[in-house]
Each structure stands twice: as structure tokens, then as C-alpha cells.
Amino acid sequence: xxxxxxxxEKVKTLLDREPTPTELGxxxxxxxxxxxxxxxRIHLKKLPTQGKYIVQGPGENAGVIGIGDGWLIAxxxxxxxxxxxxxxxxxxxxxxxxxLRDIFTMGARPIAVMDSLRFGSIDQTRLINGVVExxxxxxxxxxxxxVGGETxxxxxxxxxxxxxxxxxxxxxxxxxxxxxxxxxGNPVIYVGAKTGRDGIHGASMASAEFTExxxxxxxxxxxxxxxxxxxxxxACLEAMKTGAIVAIQDMGAAGLTSSxxxxxxxxxxxxxxxxxxxxxxxxxxxxxxxxxxxxxxxMLLVAEKGREEEVFKVFKKWSLDAVTIGVxxxxxxxxxxxxxxxxAEIPNAALADEAPKYDRPHNVKPYRTAPLEAPAPVPDSxxxxxxxxxxxxxxxxxxxxxxxxxxxxxxxxxxxAGPQAADAAVVRIKETDQSxxxxxxxxxxxxxxxxxxxxxxxxxxxxxxxxTVGALPVAATNNLNFxxxxxxxxxxxxxxxxxxxxxxxxxxxxxxxxxxxxLYNETLGEGIYPTPVLGIIGLMKTEKPVPIAFQSEGASVIxxxxxRDSSETEFGSSxxxxxxxxxxxxxxxxxxxxxxxxxxxxxxxxxxxxxAESAHDLSDGGLAVTLTESCTSQLGATVxxxxxxAIAAFHEAPSRILLTTHAPExxxxxAKTNSIDSVFIGxxxxxxxxxxxxxxxxxxxxxxxxxxxxxxxxxxQMKGAS
Amino acid sequence: xxxxxxxxxxxxxxxxxxxxxxxxLHVPTDLVWHDQTSLSAYDLIVLPGGFSYGDYLRCGAIxxxxxxxxxxxxxxxxxxxxxxxxxxxxxxxxxxxxPGALIRNRNLRFIxxxxxxxxxxxxxxxxxxxxxxxxxxxxxxHGEGQYFADPQTLDELEAEDRIAFRYLDNPNGSARDIAxxxxxxxxxxxxxxxxxxxxxxxxxxxxxxxxxxxxxTAVRQ
Numbered sequence: 001x002x003x004x005x006x007x008x009e010k011v012k013t014l015l016d017r018e019p020t021p022t023e024l025g026x027x028x029x030x031x032x033x034x035x036x037x038x039x040x041r042i043h044l045k046k047l048p049t050q051g052k053y054i055v056q057g058p059g060e061n062a063g064v065i066g067i068g069d070g071w072l073i074a075x076x077x078x079x080x081x082x083x084x085x086x087x088x089x090x091x092x093x094x095x096x097x098x099x100l101r102d103i104f105t106m107g108a109r110p111i112a113v114m115d116s117l118r119f120g121s122i123d124q125t126r127l128i129n130g131v132v133e134x135x136x137x138x139x140x141x142x143x144x145x146x147v148g149g150e151t152x153x154x155x156x157x158x159x160x161x162x163x164x165x166x167x168x169x170x171x172x173x174x175x176x177x178x179x180x181x182x183x184x185g186n187p188v189i190y191v192g193a194k195t196g197r198d199g200i201h202g203a204s205m206a207s208a209e210f211t212e213x214x215x216x217x218x219x220x221x222x223x224x225x226x227x228x229x230x231x232x233x234x235a236c237l238e239a240m241k242t243g244a245i246v247a248i249q250d251m252g253a254a255g256l257t258s259s260x261x262x263x264x265x266x267x268x269x270x271x272x273x274x275x276x277x278x279x280x281x282x283x284x285x286x287x288x289x290x291x292x293x294x295x296x297x298x299m300l301l302v303a304e305k306g307r308e309e310e311v312f313k314v315f316k317k318w319s320l321d322a323v324t325i326g327v328x329x330x331x332x333x334x335x336x337x338x339x340x341x342x343x344a345e346i347p348n349a350a351l352a353d354e355a356p357k358y359d360r361p362h363n364v365k366p367y368r369t370a371p372l373e374a375p376a377p378v379p380d381s382x383x384x385x386x387x388x389x390x391x392x393x394x395x396x397x398x399x400x401x402x403x404x405x406x407x408x409x410x411x412x413x414x415x416x417a418g419p420q421a422a423d424a425a426v427v428r429i430k431e432t433d434q435s436x437x438x439x440x441x442x443x444x445x446x447x448x449x450x451x452x453x454x455x456x457x458x459x460x461x462x463x464x465x466x467x468t469v470g471a472l473p474v475a476a477t478n479n480l481n482f483x484x485x486x487x488x489x490x491x492x493x494x495x496x497x498x499x500x501x502x503x504x505x506x507x508x509x510x511x512x513x514x515x516x517x518x519l520y521n522e523t524l525g526e527g528i529y530p531t532p533v534l535g536i537i538g539l540m541k542t543e544k545p546v547p548i549a550f551q552s553e554g555a556s557v558i559x560x561x562x563x564r565d566s567s568e569t570e571f572g573s574s575x576x577x578x579x580x581x582x583x584x585x586x587x588x589x590x591x592x593x594x595x596x597x598x599x600x601x602x603x604x605x606x607x608x609x610x611x612a613e614s615a616h617d618l619s620d621g622g623l624a625v626t627l628t629e630s631c632t633s634q635l636g637a638t639v640x641x642x643x644x645x646a647i648a649a650f651h652e653a654p655s656r657i658l659l660t661t662h663a664p665e666x667x668x669x670x671a672k673t674n675s676i677d678s679v680f681i682g683x684x685x686x687x688x689x690x691x692x693x694x695x696x697x698x699x700x701x702x703x704x705x706x707x708x709x710x711x712x713x714x715x716x717q718m719k720g721a722s
Numbered sequence: 723x724x725x726x727x728x729x730x731x732x733x734x735x736x737x738x739x740x741x742x743x744x745x746x747l748h749v750p751t752d753l754v755w756h757d758q759t760s761l762s763a764y765d766l767i768v769l770p771g772g773f774s775y776g777d778y779l780r781c782g783a784i785x786x787x788x789x790x791x792x793x794x795x796x797x798x799x800x801x802x803x804x805x806x807x808x809x810x811x812x813x814x815x816x817x818x819x820x821p822g823a824l825i826r827n828r829n830l831r832f833i834x835x836x837x838x839x840x841x842x843x844x845x846x847x848x849x850x851x852x853x854x855x856x857x858x859x860x861x862x863x864h865g866e867g868q869y870f871a872d873p874q875t876l877d878e879l880e881a882e883d884r885i886a887f888r889y890l891d892n893p894n895g896s897a898r899d900i901a902x903x904x905x906x907x908x909x910x911x912x913x914x915x916x917x918x919x920x921x922x923x924x925x926x927x928x929x930x931x932x933x934x935x936x937x938x939t940a941v942r943q
Contacts, residue, residue: 140832141732141777143735143773227773228776230732318731404834405835407832411734412738
């Protein structure tokens with residue numbers, strides 16, 4: 001049994017009797033960690049959710065912000081971690097499908113997708129290939145551009161890869177839809193794909209650790225059909241325009257069960273469904289199977305009584321099933337009939353709102369085994385040229401072109417900055433003169449060393465990415481990927497991270513509008529690093545975003561924010577420590593949020609005044625890697641550093657942006673006004689990257705070999721993958 | 723001049739074509755649902771990119787049975803201009819309006835990137851304003867874009883000057899670097915790259931404009 005004994009007792013109390021087997025299945029899935037957030041809910045309340053752009057915070061299918069001129073943006077992130085491990089292609093594909101439905105359920109047309117991926121190592125080629133092809137298959141066919149994301153490799157993800165998908169859509173203020181059933185007697189209409197036996201208990205699977213038997217759960221993974229979803233999108237948006245639809249919700253996790261009881265409970269009404277009327281893929285399905293099926297590309301909607309035909313007509317045009325399967329009732333109960341018998345009769349509120357809430361023990365130190373101090377002083381490198389090449393060829397830092405070129409990042413003709421073009425992805429809103437910048441970031445290493453600081457750094461990095469293209473952060477979504485919350489030292493990671501996000505999102509004025517919690521990312525007792533992934537969106541004027549790449553020879557290279565210090569203790573969390581020293585120790589880099597915010601302000605002013613030719617924030621791999629990423633096939637730079645050579649070149653202190661300009665004095669002035677450092681470190685030159693240190697030259701390489709190592713590493717590793 | 727962009731179930735660059743025609747070229751344009759039986763109101767018909775009918779079976783294989791295709795054949799036979807882009811090209815090939823086939827990319831993967839094209843002929847209503855041999859930067863976004871035909875067909879295409887565009891650095895394994903071809907009457911063009919996404923500076927290239935400007939000129943003459 002999936003429910004605990006206490007939970008079972010609670011079910012009996014709520015029903016005032018023993019549940020039927022079907023009812024028990026319904027409770028099991030609705031009260032699963034995945035659907036009920038029972039371990040995280042009391043802590044999620046700490047997140048800031050209010051702000052001047054916010055139209056809809058957490059609790060709906062997606063968060064919504066207003067961008068002016070009557071336009072709204074709906075966006076959210078969702079994980080599909082467990083299914084992607086069991087069946088990479090379909091797991092990832094249906095992850096994209098699920099989040100897209102969350103967006104267009106609100107009446108918003110999806111216009112951008114990003115994804116955040118974690119794998120155990122580059123050697124998991126079958127898994128990586130499956131996930132990437134799954135995302136490509138679904139997004140490309142559906143017709144939404146995949147404009148950005150991140151891919152990280154750490155051994156801790158080898159049994160628990162992470163697939164987090166972010167989607168964003170646009171709708172008119174007066175055309176937004178909510179999933180709140182109302183109007184006694186209104187018909188409940190089922191639209192989209194037929195119900196089959198796939199994905200049964202998927203939500204429960206995502207709420208438990210993996211064991212030796214987990215591969216047997218392959219039938220729990222759903223199968224996606226992006227073409228059907230595309231039809232569903234167009235049909236839903238068209239049907240919404242008829243004015244005959246009262247409420248609509250997609251059937252995602254826990255399928256028909258969650259969509260009906262959540263719509264009912266939000267509206268304080270009951271829903272009465274006859275399963276005999278549900279379009280079915282195969283005969284002989286039981287009520288239990290139909291209720292818990294997670295067949296994809298299905299929606300449930302409530303229409304105005306008497307106007308059903310208007311809705312049916314639209315779905316018929318798109319060759320989709322649309323049938324009335326039930327009715328809205330006054331009694332607040334979810335009532336399920338099958339073959340003339342009542343199979344389940346449960347108060348909606350009991351399922352959706354009465355789910356158990358746990359304050360799991362967490363008053364211990366968050367789990368970590370890494371030492372605080374460096375095992376030995378950071379050695380003076382013998383060959384920093386070799387170190388840099390090794391870093392930029394490493395799986396984390398090398399170009400992900402092999403991945404993102406498989407995604408259509410251009411469809412709909414809005415992509416002003418796609419992958420690897422600028423620090424944030426940027427899509428324009430054609431109907432206005434505004435564009436949306438977006439960034440996804442998470443750093444498991446930092447969070448493992450200090451979940452609170454790591455989470456804050458992820459927020460800061462997203463906001464810095466947005467500032468680098470001149471955008472103002474306005475709202476955030478988060479995906480909290482953690483291990484088993486029943487272990488206090490893991491629960492402590494979760495609580496610390498949530499509090500860190502709360503602190504930073506408050507500071508940077510980007511409230512959380514929703515998201516997803518994925519727990520039990522453990523296999524055979526081995527958990528992942530705590531991995532909160534932040535998706536933050538910003539507003540900017542529609543114009544060509546400042547690119548990462550150097551633009552001209554002889555431009556001043558400026559480090560906005562200054563060199564910033566890094567101790568050996570902080571250096572233990574860097575990519576240099578990981579890739580070159582093969583070690584992990586210490587703490588994440590220190591973050592001064594007030595200083596960080598001033599850097600963002602300064603950067604936005606610089607962009608607004610058109611002073612930056614190129615700009616790229618410093619993050620993984622530090623200055624040397626940022627410089628490499630900014631080099632083009634023709635242009636490099638020559639710069640001067642000081643301090644410990646390896647640390648100065650590769651430390652990852654935040655609050656720094658590398659930019660090039662032909663107006664260095666103006667930049668210095670803006671930095672001064674914002675009380676931040678700004679250092680002139682060199683100039684752009686033809687063909688080489690040179691990093692000098694005192695009177696020594698640390699790094700001197702032709703850009704051609706840097707670019708080749710950076711671009712060729714991943715394709716070489718993935719060669720022959722199928 | 724009036725243009726129609728056919729919308730099949732699963733078309734997804736219909737919006738891109740519509741946007742470019744209306745916003746960038748100011749051509750009055752309709753989105754035309756695939757059940758239409760007459761296209762006589764139009765001077766130009768665009769078959770847009772996407773995954774018509776999910777590209778199940780083969781790309782374009784189901785779309786060719788769509789009701790609008792009979793009307794399209796008549797429209798083309800009457801000399802109307804037909805422009806198939808990406809999935810549109812695949813449909814034209816499946817419908818027998820253009821020769822050859824489009825098979826999976828040589829690397830067996832979907833590829834989205836900006837590539838360089840050369841104009842191989844300016845002798846067509848689609849290319850008259852272009853300069854022969856000049857490079858055009860235009861994106862591709864396809865999984866099945868490898869142009870394939872038997873050597874005799876390829877020789878014919880070359881002999882009849884019907885190869886409109888070639889890839890500079892062949893991304894998908896297409897025979898003789900072919901990116902776009904014309905029919906014998908030169909009023910149908912099919913091409914895999916997306917000039918409709920390269921018509922404004924914000925999108926990084928305006929090299930697609932020349933094709934649409936050629937079409938506008940052709941209609942006005």
C-alpha cells in the first residue's frame with residue numbers, strides 16, 4: 001500500500017467509512033508527494049509571491065504576470081525526472097507535453113521552452129540521446145522554440161537524471177482561463193486523446209525512491225503524441241474564443257482524477273462523471289485504471305449548459321474527441337459512475353485540500369561529506385594553457401551545440417537570442433514593443449556545500465543573466481529537485497534551499513509564481529545533490545540583445561563588478577577544483593546581494609545607453625572560461641590579472657560581468673554612480689587569447705584551438721550514440 | 723496581390739510565413755484552412771513548414787491527400803505561384819508536383835541552424851531579384867531534408883536550370899547540395915531552408931527578403 005497507516009485512518013475519517021479499492025487508488029495518487037506536496041508545502045509558504053507584475057501566483061496551472069498593453073505571460077517549470085530515467089525518450093517528451101498543456105490550459109499560446117538537464121556522466125550516451133531526442137521530438141513538432149537551458153554532469157545524477165522543462169506563453173488579459181469549475185448543471189466535457197492503460201500511477205512512481213525493480217515501472221511511463229497536442233492547442237484556444245467555456249484543466253499527473261477534483265475543489269462544487277462515456281483506447285478498462293491513467297494530450301473542461309455544440313464544433317474541426325462525460329453538482333463531491341454503479345464518492349476538498357501536510361524533521365545539518373578546508377593548498381599550475389583547454393572541453397563547460405541544434409529554436413520568428421547567443425534567451429512579443437528575457441540556472445555543487453547560499457547564488461545568476469541583456473527581472477518559477485525528505489539531513493537541505501530562494505527572490509524583486517517539487521530522487525539509497533533550479537523572466541525593450549561574442553578589434557575589455565576575492569575555501573566549489581583537481585571542498589563563492597543588485601543596475605544602464613558591444617557574466621569556470629566563450633573565430637583578447645594565478649583566472653565569485661566597449665570612461669562613470677568596481681583588464685585582439693599575470697603570461701592560445709576544443713568535445717563524446 | 727498560407731493540421735511555421743508576408747512585405751495574406759476547394763482568389767500560395775498530420779507515415783505523405791491539394795494542383799496548372807517551404811517542400815514532392823524525395827538528414831538528427839545558400843538560378847519568379855552565386859544566410863530546421871533523386875532526374879534538373887538554391891556547406895547530405903528546386907514550368911518552388919525567418923534585422927538576417935520581393939515583382943508584372 002502506498003498510503004501510511006495514519007493516512008489511511010485519515011481517509012476513513014474523511015469518508016466516514018472504509019474506502020472502496022477505486023477510492024483508495026484515487027487517494028493514493030492525490031495524496032502522493034508529487035500531487036500533494038505534503039513534505040514541502042509548509043516550507044513553500046515562505047516564498048515571496050506578491051509583486052507589481054503578478055497576476056496569478058502559485059496554485060493555478062501556471063503563474064501569470066502582466067506586461068502592459070493588456071498582455072499577460074504565463075510560465076512555469078515542471079520536472080519529469082523519474083519517467084526520463086525509466087524511459088528517456090518518452091519520459092522527456094511527455095515532460096515537454098505536460099508543461100505545454102499547463103500553459104495553454106490558461107489560454108496562453110506557448111512561445112518558448114527551456115530545459116535544465118542533469119546526467120551522471122557523459123558516458124550515459126543512451127540516456128542523454130534519448131532525453132535530447134525526446135525533447136526535440138515533442139517541441140519541434142508542436143511548434144514551440146526551445147530557446148535555452150543548461151546541461152550539467154555529476155556522478156550523483158547517474159541513477160537519477162533530472163529533466164526540468166520550463167515553458168512560457170502569451171495571452172490577452174481578457175482571454176485568460178482558470179481551472180475553477182462553476183455553474184451547477186454545467187456539462188463536464190472530455191477532449192483530446194482517448195484514455196488508455198498508460199501511465200497508471202505515474203505520480204506515485206515519482207514519489208518513491210528507485211530500487212532494483214524500478215525498470216519494471218516502464219509501463220508507468222506515458223507515451224506522447226506532439227501532433228495531437230498541437231491540434232489540442234489550436235482547438236482549445238479556438239474553443240475558448242467562443243465564450244462557452246467556463247473552466248479548463250489539463251489531465252496531467254493523476255489524469256482524470258486530479259483534473260476533476262481540483263477543478264471542483266477550486267470552485268467549491270461537485271463533479272459527477274460517468275466513465276462509460278469516456279473515450280477509451282481499449283475495452284475492458286476498470287474504473288481504477290481509467291481514473292489513474294496518465295494518457296497524454298487530454299483536457300477536461302466545463303462549458304456553459306446549452307452551448308456544448310459550439311465547443312464540439314471546434315473540436316470536430318480539429319478531428320478531436322469531445323464528449324460530455326459529466327456534470328457540475330452542488331454537493332462538492334467527486335462522484336464516479338461506471339457500468340451504472342457508483343465506484344467512488346469523495347468530497348473534492350478531501351482530495352485536493354485535506355491532503356496530509358508534514359513538518360518532517362529537519363533540525364540537523366544538511367547532508368554533506370565534503371571537507372570544509374582544502375585537502376592541500378591549491379597548487380601552482382604548471383600549464384594553465386592545458387588547464388583551460390581541459391576545462392572548456394569538459395562536459396559541463398563545453399558547448400552544448402550538439403544538443404540545442406537538435407531543437408527548433410526559431411519557429412514562430414520571435415527568437416532574438418537563442419542558445420549560446422546572449423546571456424539570457426530573448427523572445428520578442430510581436431504585438432508589443434517588449435521582449436521577454438529568460439534564464440534557467442541551478443548549481444548542485446554549490447547547494448551540496450551550502451543549500452541556502454547555493455540557492456541564493458542560482459537566483460543571483462539568473463538575475464545577472466537578465467541584467468546582462470538589459471532586462472529587469474520580474475518573476476520566477478522554481479523546480480526543487482531533492483532526495484528523500486524522510487531523511488532529516490535531506491529535509492534540512494530542502495528547507496535551507498527554500499529559505500535561500502525566499503531571501504534572494506525577495507531581494508531581487510522576482511516573486512515565485514509557482515513551480516514543482518521533485519523529491520525521492522534517490523536510487524538504492526544514493527541521493528542527488530540538492531538541486532533547486534530557478535527560472536526567472538525579465539522584461540526588456542525589443543531590440544537586438546547584447547551578444548556574448550566579441551564584436552570588434554581594439555575594444556576595451558572591462559570587468560564590471562571587479563575581480564572580487566576568492567579564498568581557497570571558496571575555490572573548492574569551482575569547476576577548476578572539479579575538473580583539474582578532481583576535488584570538492586569548502587563553500588560556494590560568497591554572495592553580497594546588495595552589491596550584486598548594484599551590478600545589475602549598472603549593467604542595465606550600460607545596455608540602455610548602448611555602451612556594451614558584448615557582455616557575458618562570470619559563472620562556472622570563472623574569468624578565463626568567460627573570456628573563451630566570448631572569443632569568436634577571429635577575435636580574442638589580451639588581459640592582465642593579479643593574485644594567485646589559477647584562482648584569479650578560474651575562481652567563480654559572483655557579481656561580475658565581462659563586457660567590451662569603445663566607451664570605457666562612460667562605463668567607469670556608471671560603475672562609480674552605482675558604487676561598484678569596474679576594472680579595465682585589456683583589449684580585444686585578433687586571433688589569440690592571452691592572459692597575463694604580473695610580468696608572466698599565464699595563457700596564450702590561438703582562438704581557433706579554443707573554439708575547436710569548446711565546440712568539438714560534446715559531438716565527439718556523443719559520436720555513435722543512437 | 724493576395725497571398726494564401728495553407729494551414730494543415732500540424733503546420734507550425736504558418737505563422738512565420740504569415741508574419742513575414744504581412745508585417746515585413748505588406749502583402750495582404752490569408753491563413754487558408756486545408757479544407758478549401760478553390761484557391762482562385764490568390765496570386766501566391768505558400769505551403770508552410772511544420773509537421774502536417776504529425777508527419778506520420780512519411781513527411782507530407784498524408785497532407786497530399788488533403789482536400790486543398792486538388793485545388794492547389796489546379797491553381798498551379800493555371801500558372802499560380804506555389805512556394806513550399808520545408809514541410810511544404812516535402813508535401814510538393816509527395817504530391818508529385820516536384821521530383822525526388824526528402825529523406826532523413828545524413829546524421830539522422832533534426833538540425834536547426836543558420837546556413838549559407840547560393841542562388842543557382844535567377845531565371846524564375848522566385849529568384850529574379852537575387853544575385854547568382856551570392857551567399858544568403860538563412861536558417862534550416864528539419865529532420866528530413868536530405869534531397870534525393872536518381873541521377874537522371876538530377877541531370878535533368880541541372881540541364882533545365884531548375885536548381886534554385888544550393889547549400890554552401892551541405893548540412894544534411896542532399897544530392898548535389900540541392901536546397902531548393904523548381905518545376906518545369908518554373909511556377910513552383912520547394913526549398914528546405916526558411917527564408918521567411920530571415921526577413922528582418924532583429925532576426926539576424928534579411929537575406930530571405932529577396933525571394934519574396936521577386937515574387938511581388940512577378941505578380942505585379
